Amino acid sequence: MSTPASTPSPASWGNCPGCGAERAADAAFCEECGHDFGGETLTPAGAAPVGANGESQTRHAPVRAQTAAEGEESPLDLGWTGPVNRGATPMIAPPSATVCAQCGTGNYLDGYCDNCGAKAPDPRDHFAEEPAAWVGGVCDIGRRHKRNEDAMALLGSSRPLAQAVLVVCDGVSNTTDSHIASLAAARAARETLDDPVPRGMGLPDAVIGTITNRLGAAVVAARAAVVATTSSPDTPAPPSCTFVAALIDEGLAVVGNVGDSRAYWLPDAPDSQPRQLSADDSFAAEQIREGMPRKDAETGPNAHAITRWLGIDSPEDLTPHTASVQLTEDGWLMLCSDGLWNYCSDAVALRDLVAGTVAGLGPAGLHPPTLAQALVDFANAQGGIDNITVALARVGPTSGQPPQATAPQAAATPPEATPPEATEPAATQPAAATEPAPAAYPPSEPTTAAGAPAPAPTSSTAADREDSPDGTVHD
Amino acid sequence: MAQFTTEVFQNEFLPDGGTDVHAIVRVTCSGAGKAGVGGGTSGGEAAEILIVDTSGSMGANGIMQGRYAATVALTEITDGTWFAIIAGNHVGTLVYPAYGATQMVRMDARTRQEAIASIQQFRADGGTAMGTWLTKAKEVFLTVPHVVQRHAILLTDGANEHETPDQLTWAIQGATGFFQCDVRGLGDRWQIDEARRIASALLGTVDLIPSPERMADEFEKLIRASMARGVASVDLRVWAPQGAQVLFVKQVAPNLEDITAKRSQVNPLTAAFPTGAWADETRDYHVAVRLPAKSIGQEQLASRVQLVVNNEVQAQALVKATWSNDEALTTRIDDQVARYTGQAELAAAIQDGLAAKAAGDDAGATRKLGRAVQIATATGDEEMTSRLKKVVEIDNAETGTVRLRKSVEKLDEMALDTASTKTRRIKK
Numbered sequence: 001m002s003t004p005a006s007t008p009s010p011a012s013w014g015n016c017p018g019c020g021a022e023r024a025a026d027a028a029f030c031e032e033c034g035h036d037f038g039g040e041t042l043t044p045a046g047a048a049p050v051g052a053n054g055e056s057q058t059r060h061a062p063v064r065a066q067t068a069a070e071g072e073e074s075p076l077d078l079g080w081t082g083p084v085n086r087g088a089t090p091m092i093a094p095p096s097a098t099v100c101a102q103c104g105t106g107n108y109l110d111g112y113c114d115n116c117g118a119k120a121p122d123p124r125d126h127f128a129e130e131p132a133a134w135v136g137g138v139c140d141i142g143r144r145h146k147r148n149e150d151a152m153a154l155l156g157s158s159r160p161l162a163q164a165v166l167v168v169c170d171g172v173s174n175t176t177d178s179h180i181a182s183l184a185a186a187r188a189a190r191e192t193l194d195d196p197v198p199r200g201m202g203l204p205d206a207v208i209g210t211i212t213n214r215l216g217a218a219v220v221a222a223r224a225a226v227v228a229t230t231s232s233p234d235t236p237a238p239p240s241c242t243f244v245a246a247l248i249d250e251g252l253a254v255v256g257n258v259g260d261s262r263a264y265w266l267p268d269a270p271d272s273q274p275r276q277l278s279a280d281d282s283f284a285a286e287q288i289r290e291g292m293p294r295k296d297a298e299t300g301p302n303a304h305a306i307t308r309w310l311g312i313d314s315p316e317d318l319t320p321h322t323a324s325v326q327l328t329e330d331g332w333l334m335l336c337s338d339g340l341w342n343y344c345s346d347a348v349a350l351r352d353l354v355a356g357t358v359a360g361l362g363p364a365g366l367h368p369p370t371l372a373q374a375l376v377d378f379a380n381a382q383g384g385i386d387n388i389t390v391a392l393a394r395v396g397p398t399s400g401q402p403p404q405a406t407a408p409q410a411a412a413t414p415p416e417a418t419p420p421e422a423t424e425p426a427a428t429q430p431a432a433a434t435e436p437a438p439a440a441y442p443p444s445e446p447t448t449a450a451g452a453p454a455p456a457p458t459s460s461t462a463a464d465r466e467d468s469p470d471g472t473v474h475d
Numbered sequence: 476m477a478q479f480t481t482e483v484f485q486n487e488f489l490p491d492g493g494t495d496v497h498a499i500v501r502v503t504c505s506g507a508g509k510a511g512v513g514g515g516t517s518g519g520e521a522a523e524i525l526i527v528d529t530s531g532s533m534g535a536n537g538i539m540q541g542r543y544a545a546t547v548a549l550t551e552i553t554d555g556t557w558f559a560i561i562a563g564n565h566v567g568t569l570v571y572p573a574y575g576a577t578q579m580v581r582m583d584a585r586t587r588q589e590a591i592a593s594i595q596q597f598r599a600d601g602g603t604a605m606g607t608w609l610t611k612a613k614e615v616f617l618t619v620p621h622v623v624q625r626h627a628i629l630l631t632d633g634a635n636e637h638e639t640p641d642q643l644t645w646a647i648q649g650a651t652g653f654f655q656c657d658v659r660g661l662g663d664r665w666q667i668d669e670a671r672r673i674a675s676a677l678l679g680t681v682d683l684i685p686s687p688e689r690m691a692d693e694f695e696k697l698i699r700a701s702m703a704r705g706v707a708s709v710d711l712r713v714w715a716p717q718g719a720q721v722l723f724v725k726q727v728a729p730n731l732e733d734i735t736a737k738r739s740q741v742n743p744l745t746a747a748f749p750t751g752a753w754a755d756e757t758r759d760y761h762v763a764v765r766l767p768a769k770s771i772g773q774e775q776l777a778s779r780v781q782l783v784v785n786n787e788v789q790a791q792a793l794v795k796a797t798w799s800n801d802e803a804l805t806t807r808i809d810d811q812v813a814r815y816t817g818q819a820e821l822a823a824a825i826q827d828g829l830a831a832k833a834a835g836d837d838a839g840a841t842r843k844l845g846r847a848v849q850i851a852t853a854t855g856d857e858e859m860t861s862r863l864k865k866v867v868e869i870d871n872a873e874t875g876t877v878r879l880r881k882s883v884e885k886l887d888e889m890a891l892d893t894a895s896t897k898t899r900r901i902k903k
Contacts, residue, residue: 103717110793112776115744117716117766119774144772146797 124148124179128369129391132156133398135164136368137391140376142339143384149173150337150387151182151241153190160398161327164248165193166391169222169241170261170337172309173386181226181239185310188225189218189245197249208254211247212322215256218245219318223310230312240311243320244278244335248393251327255335256320259306260285261389262341263323266351267331268396274331274351279321281308298345304338330396332371339388340379353378364402368392477507477706477753479782481792484811487777488797488804489768495722496764496777498794499811503757508705510624510752511556519623519707522557522579522616523698524654525549526608526629530564532664533599533632540687541630544694545594548628549587551698556582557622559615560590563629564601565637567611570594578618602637605629605673606646613650624707624752625654627677628697630690632661635669643669651676655751657697659684660893663885667892678751680730683893685886704752706784713762714745714779720765721778724748727815728759731822731896747783759900761815762794771800814854818898821850821859825895829866829888832879841867841879849875856899862891 100106106115113120125148130136135156141148149171157163169186171178197210222243230238242259255263257278266274279285283305287297297303308315327333332354344350357374358365365371372390379388485498511521525548527541545560552558557579560571571593572580580586608629616625635643650656656677658670661684674681684693711734715721726732738746750758764777778794799805828843844867851859852872860872865887867877 105717110779110791112793113716114714115717117719117776119776143770146772146774 122148124183127152128373129154130369130401132158132160132164133400134160134368134394135166135392136370136372137166137168137335137389138369138372138376139168139389140339140380140387142387143380145173145387147179148387149178149182149241150339150389151179151186152389152391153183153186154391155190155194156393161248161251161395163196163250164393165190165245166248166333166335166393167193167218167222167243167245168261168335168337168389168391169243169310170259170339170387170389172240172242172306172311175237175239175311176231176235177229177239178241181229181311182241184225184229185222185241185243189222189243192218192221193245193247197247204252207249207252208324211249211252211254211324212256214247215245215254215320215322219243219256219258219310219320223314223318226310227312233312235312238312240309240314242306242337243310245320246333246335246393248327248333252324253327253333253393254322254324255333256322257281258308258310258318258320260304261335261337264334264336264347264350265325265331266334266347266354267329268355269329269331270355272329272331274347275325276347277323277325279323280306281321282306294345298342327393327395333393333395335389335391336375337387337389339384339386340375340390342386343379343382364399366394366397366399367401368394368398370399370402477784477789478505479503479709479790480505481780481782481790483780483792483794484809485794486804486807486809486812487774487795488799488801488807490802490805491771491798491800492768493798493805494765494768496766496794496796497809497812497816498762498778498780498792499727499809499815500760500762500780500792500794501757501811502711502760502782502790502792504706504709504753505755507703507753507755509553510626510702510704510707511553511622520555520557520619520621521553521624521626521702521707522559522619522622523552523701524559524561524579524612524615524625524627525694526561526563526567526612526627527594527597528564528603528631528633528661529562529597529599530601530603530633531599532603533661535599537632537661537687538597538599540690542594542597544630544690545597546591547691548694548698549582549590551695551702552582552587553702554582554584556702557619558582558586558590560594561608561611561615562597563603563605563608563631565604565607566601567604567608569611569615570596579615603631603633603635604638604642605631605635605669606638606643609646609650609656609673612656613653616654624704626701626704626752627654627656628694628701629656629658629673630661630684630694631658631665631670633664634666643672647673647676652749655679657681657701659690659693659697660889661687661690663889667889675732678749681893681896683886683889685890700754701752703754706753708784709750709753709789710747710783711750711760712741712745712747712779712781712783712788714781715764716766716776717744718767719777721746722763722765723761724763725761725819726750726758727761727819728757728898728900731819731898757900759811759815759898761812761819764794766796769796769798771798773798815898817850817854818856821847821854821856822895822898824850825859825863825891829892832866832888837879841877844879845875845877847875848872848877859891859894862887862894866891 098107100108100113100116100118101121102118103113103116106113108120111120112118125141128138129152131154135154137152137154139148139150139152151169153167155165167186167189169182171182193214197207199207226239226241242261244255244257244261244263246253246255246263255277257263258281260280260282263277264274265277284297284300284303288294344353357378358371361370361374372392375390376388480503482501483498525545527545529538533541559569559579562568562570571590573593612627654677656673657679658674658681660670670681684690713721713724723733723735726734734748737748741747762778762780766777769775774795774797776793777796780792780794782789824843824847828840828847831839831843844863848860848863848867848869851863866883867879870876870878
């Protein structure tokens, strides 16, 4: 399992993260415990997520969205970018690794280390996804909670900005089995959003409208998935979760949310305005609308009481708040749970945090999962009081995966400690340092292994520079 | 094949900086089979020796009842079991099989009749040197070295006056790990602490037989219990993580026995504690482990408690620790841990109180027995309260205010002492 196999052997499919049983090739569920492999394409550590013959080893069948007879091109297919990779990064701590992460001496024996007694990590407690070089995220249990009730589901096309789906759901912590519900919701939403957007006449407003409707449908599907996990309608605290999703289609991002998980647009350039795209359904947000200062409202006694959620007992109106942004300048589209924004809520502060963190990571700073991990580390260093999820789509140059097996525990820097002036050069000019990444880290670059070389990371957005510099908010 | 199952009772939540984890591990054995008939899990055979006190103090009635009790015991020993009878006074004498035999014999109709005839030789004569009895028993067990399950019943009616305490200690050491022995004391002239030393080392029990007429019932019970133990030898293994310390391991039901000192090291992190032979039964163990404190939210394993037969793990219980800043979680004491901790304290208070009384320390005795009354009352232990009432006058049970009774029946005092280690299992 140490080198990329030219022909994947059955063993290279690894083991079930749920029960450890061997996973059969192409299995969507574990034959032993029924664990849903879902989008987790369990790529062996160090192996490319695609075979040497260029076939994508994801659950995607060959191109399936056809609106015209095969061989003919329909105008409605123009937006179709081909199969999209699902999360191609293995779960953290591959199942084959049984050496204890805490003491490094013992082995996990029965869920615990046989030397120091440390609990073996539950793959649900921490996982990363990297469906494409420009899309990645980390979902982490944090420091204080016993369970990771956050969930994340990502998709990304090989070609930057062509198509991506990012979904983050935060299970409501005082309800039953919210960790199951949130993951089901996130995956159901990803499924719903995983289709080419018909271009129609190609008018921007029409496309936004189509995507907005799609987000509404994703909320409905996500709620249905949550309800399906509810054992009985009489459950006193039925499972429920928040919802925030982004669908990126040819440089246009539309986000929708229910609850208090957020989406931000964080441009690199210090003189561009970063924005929170989502609108919280929370008691705190209502107080802010009534004039209370954001900091007071978000740290108040009921700051985390949400007014809308997905669940069997959810409010009737679940129309998501939506907003869109044209991804024309370099920056980050971030979706996150309150586990992160608890420690950095303001969009400007968050942009500065991201810029400082990118600078601190050096050459790996523009690798989405590495940055997501560094931001999770930041939240944990601040106390990790809640589960933390950070999902990122990079607009602009990207870095390859750092050579280390695991993301470095970057010394994340709080925003106030990192003046924008100081980080500006590093944050805005990393391209030169990171450009050779695809060649340097072939195993981690889906784009290079896919057989069809992707455009250079910088080129795809360059053409769109003339477009409107800012997005429009719909609500 | 015997099956072992485990259950853990504990509050795994520790406060910030907390280090000590307490758990009750309930072990249940089923399908143990019978001892010594090859059908048991041990696969081997069993041997049984009756050691009957025939010292002068037994008197005519004691000897007559001893003969009867031994006869009853012989009828309870399963055919096929290897057996022998030893008469004990200032020396241990093999009574059956007769002089000249080269090894123990198997029980059958003929040998049973021979043995019953041979015990008519019991005569009340001589002193008491229990160490010689144990040494003789070991010698006799060694005549059938292939037998893996060895058990003896030792009946005494007096103090160990005809050898030095060291001699008894050496004899006990020689027998430890070689055979199990239940000790029964007849009347009020034997020493509970001597009997406890023997039984504790030899994984047996101690009890009082108040009068000779009760001997037969007790022997019958003991042999039946021994014959039901189809699993010859079981070890309790306790693993604790690197840097942790096993504070103690106690059997807490059906009777209290601190087995901490019986540890032998299996590997640097695992200790084994012998628990002897098992029947279809349930025993509870209190395991306490001290861990290096971890940060809030961390969870780890505090101990693996395993039942091991012939070096094979039959069952395992996991004792956990989770550090939390939620006081509602960390301040709760598990019911089972609390009750058994209380019963252990009660036993210690009774034994210490009676020892103080015997040493003439009336103030100490009053204080300790008062505490015992207080615990017994608080836990609703009416049986122990009524036993205590025979030794002390209770002025206020709740505060533990008591006065020592002027005249106390020695038997009542001894009954209180021997009963102190019998625990009551509580329901979940």
